[in-house]
Amino acid sequence: MADVAVVGAGLMGHALALVFALGGHQVRLTDNNPETLERAPGLMATALATLSQAGEADGTWNRQRLSAAVRCVPSLADTVKGAELVVEAVVERPDVKRAVYEQLLALMEPDAILASNTSNLDIFPLVPEGLKARTIIAHWYTPPYLCDLVDLCPGPGTKPGVVEHVRDIVAAMGKAPVVFKQMVQGYVANRLQAAMQLEVYRLLDEGLVTPKDIDDSVLHGLALRIPILGIMAKADFTGLLLMQQGMKNRSYTPPVPREKSETLDKLIEEGRTGVMAGKGYFDWGDRSPEALFQERDRKLLALKQALRAIGPMEGK
Ligand SMILES: NC(=O)c1ccc[n+]([C@@H]2O[C@H](COP(=O)([O-])OP(=O)(O)OC[C@H]3O[C@@H](n4cnc5c(N)ncnc54)[C@H](O)[C@@H]3O)[C@@H](O)[C@H]2O)c1
Numbered sequence: 001m002a003d004v005a006v007v008g009a010g011l012m013g014h015a016l017a018l019v020f021a022l023g024g025h026q027v028r029l030t031d032n033n034p035e036t037l038e039r040a041p042g043l044m045a046t047a048l049a050t051l052s053q054a055g056e057a058d059g060t061w062n063r064q065r066l067s068a069a070v071r072c073v074p075s076l077a078d079t080v081k082g083a084e085l086v087v088e089a090v091v092e093r094p095d096v097k098r099a100v101y102e103q104l105l106a107l108m109e110p111d112a113i114l115a116s117n118t119s120n121l122d123i124f125p126l127v128p129e130g131l132k133a134r135t136i137i138a139h140w141y142t143p144p145y146l147c148d149l150v151d152l153c154p155g156p157g158t159k160p161g162v163v164e165h166v167r168d169i170v171a172a173m174g175k176a177p178v179v180f181k182q183m184v185q186g187y188v189a190n191r192l193q194a195a196m197q198l199e200v201y202r203l204l205d206e207g208l209v210t211p212k213d214i215d216d217s218v219l220h221g222l223a224l225r226i227p228i229l230g231i232m233a234k235a236d237f238t239g240l241l242l243m244q245q246g247m248k249n250r251s252y253t254p255p256v257p258r259e260k261s262e263t264l265d266k267l268i269e270e271g272r273t274g275v276m277a278g279k280g281y282f283d284w285g286d287r288s289p290e291a292l293f294q295e296r297d298r299k300l301l302a303l304k305q306a307l308r309a310i311g312p313m314e315g316k
Pocket of ligand 1: 009088090139142
């Protein structure tokens with residue numbers, strides 16, 4: 001059992017605190033917004049209830065045990081004092097991250113490891129010299145109590161063994177770490193998602209399809225195969241000759257990267273920002289965001305359990 005500090009208690013931070021607690025660690029969670037920190041125990045308890053109902057958390061977990069395992073601490077200094085691992089999950093802004101790392105240098109134990117959950121930033125130039133040897137990226141997917149993938153990247157100055165140590169901690173919690181030899185910006189899964197995003201916004205902005213057409217194509221097409229075959233094994237089953245021919249016959253040009261989408265901008269202007277606002281591409285009716293997240297979690301858990309029983313098609 002390690003002493004783990006989680007800095008930032010937003011969408012990812014509170015969920016990461018729950019993951020580490022369920023993994024057997026003693027966690028302290030902080031946020032510089034008191035309201036966010038106050039909201040965290042309720043959100044963790046809701047997620048825990050969903051996991052317990054699905055049999056994914058043992059019966060001894062309840063609200064009381066959770067509040068003993070994750071302490072919400074207003075002060076950053078008290079949060080990181082004594083922690084062996086500091087998980088950084090603050091907003092994705094270089095200026096904020098840089099300032100937090102400066103503070104952490106003064107506050108962290110001399111051997112403690114800093115693991116950033118950044119999605120897209122190369123954080124290593126933001127890290128002060130005194131922390132570089134023990135800083136890595138450990139990037140999780142939301143919700144991290146359901147998604148097992150954790151991308152692990154060392155920085156150019158990270159000491160050998162640091163990534164492997166975090167990989168072992170993560171793997172011991174039943175998660176699926178993927179270790180990159182160096183910083184791979186965007187990792188694999190986020191790069192694939194980004195490529196899909198480019199196609200999605202081109203199709204929408206050119207008025208070729210509706211959001212429903214996109215989700216129907218994914219849910220009834222891509223989604224069935226990916227959980228069993230991934231992408232590379234699927235290519236083997238398709239046959240690599242057809243893959244080669246498909247590249248030669250290219251019937252349309254891949255989208256040029258753009259930094260905006262008219263469709264997206266219009267929805268945001270109308271206040272349609274997603275489930276938290278009750279509407280985005282789709283209308284989510286009168287259900288609260290909590291109820292919608294719970295339903296999503298229940299369905300994802302049912303799928304995860306079924307996939308665990310089925311198992312992937314794994315080549316050597
Ligand atoms: N949202 C996702 O799906 C997702 C997935 C993977 C990784 N990430 C990454 O995780 C990190 C956090 O993202 P999020 O979605 O949880 O954001 P969020 O906005 O929900 O939470 C960030 C929290 O950081 C807090 N914060 C800001 N400055 C702080 C400081 N100086 N000290 C302590 N707390 C501070 C904010 O008050 C906020 O509660 C980002 O780097 C993001 O790229 C997000």
